[in-house]
Amino acid sequence: MAGHRSPGGRRVPTVPAPHRTAARHQAAARPTLDGPSTRRTIAHTTAAVGAAFGAVATGTFAVVVPTPLDGTATTADAAEEIGPAALAANATTLTPAQEATGSLGGGPLSPVAFIIDSAGQTDDPAAQDADIASLDKAGRLADELAEMHAQAAREQAERERLDAIIARGGVDGWITEALRIMELPQSLAPGIKRIIMAESGGNPRAINNWDSNARRGTPSQGLMQTIPSTFRAYVHPDLAGRPITDPVANITAGVRYMIANYGMETVVAGGRSNSAGSYIGY
Structure with missing residues (x-):
């Protein structure tokens, strides 16, 4: 293809295709998400995010793509550079054993934190069971104490009755x-x-x-x-x-x-x- 001439008659140099491509992507230059190291990073990031939120589903889950610190990554960029092949390569499938134990990779998921409100109440079932057990124990102790007082009162009444009999003689x-x-x-x-x-x-x-x-x-x-x-x-x-x-x-x-x-x-x-x-x- 012939080069274009400028209004002054000089030929405008033609920029080769490779250079044009490089110029167009120079501002958004970034490493491609390919290779073992990148796949391991994505997989580990995905597992960490899933464990942090305690959300694990059976089957295959999607890869989470971290946003670079310079803020240049976009949804379009992620879609452009991570195609179906990359997603499939970096997807993780839970084994039956992982589904049963609730673990990713080799470690268990972090336990879910239970929230305690301003009134001191918690939604932790174990804590609620402990509170109920404490109330039951306190109730039993109160009943036992009441029975002890009642028994002491009965014994005192019997002593007084016998004292009266003895006092009468006969x-x-x-x-x-x-x-x-x-x-x-x-x-x-x-x-x-x-x-x-x-x-x-x-x-x-x-x-x-x-x-x-x-x-x-x-x-x-x-x-x-x-x-x-x-x-x-x-x-x-x-x-x-x-x-x-x-x-x-x-x-x-x-x-x-x-x-x-x-x-x-x-x-x-x-x-x-x-x-x-x-x-x-x-």
Whole structure:
């Protein structure tokens, strides 16, 4: 092709095609996104961005192209220099194992941060579960404390009731005091009272002068009609200095003897009985 002439008659030099191309792209000169190094950079950048945002989808995801620091890259440039072949070469496909574990390459994704609002509330399920567990524990402790106070109130009321019985005296008061000293349940009181009424009629100074013990010179005495040797052997240690006719001491001796020789069930039953159900003593 002939060169053009200028108005002054001089031929305008023709710029070769290679030079024209270089001139047109000189201002936007940039390295092409080709080669192993560039592909590794894109792949690593993509993985880093995906991990930073915690967004991983199964299958193939698109390459993220970073913008150069000089701000010259554009969408058109990216489309021009990264064609289908480059995109396919730099795409990453998750393996089933990566999909199951939520990892890219060799490392796991960063955990998602849970936001705590100004009121101190969090959307972290684990933290919410811990808060619920703490509330449940606090509720149980409160219930246990309330039950302890209620139990203490019931025990105080029972002590006051027994104190009133003891203060009134009589058979019921003596039995109540004896059971308290022996640290036995007050539920034994009805059986012990039945024994006392059968043995002495409730008289703490009763003495049996006609049975075999009396004939041997060791008459039975007191509410539960114990002989002196039995009283000394079984009276509660705290009352050992009291006489055999002391009502409370006599009861402790008779009850402890019966439990040792006939068992607690005999005391509960109100003493031994024959086949007809009649009391036969101990």
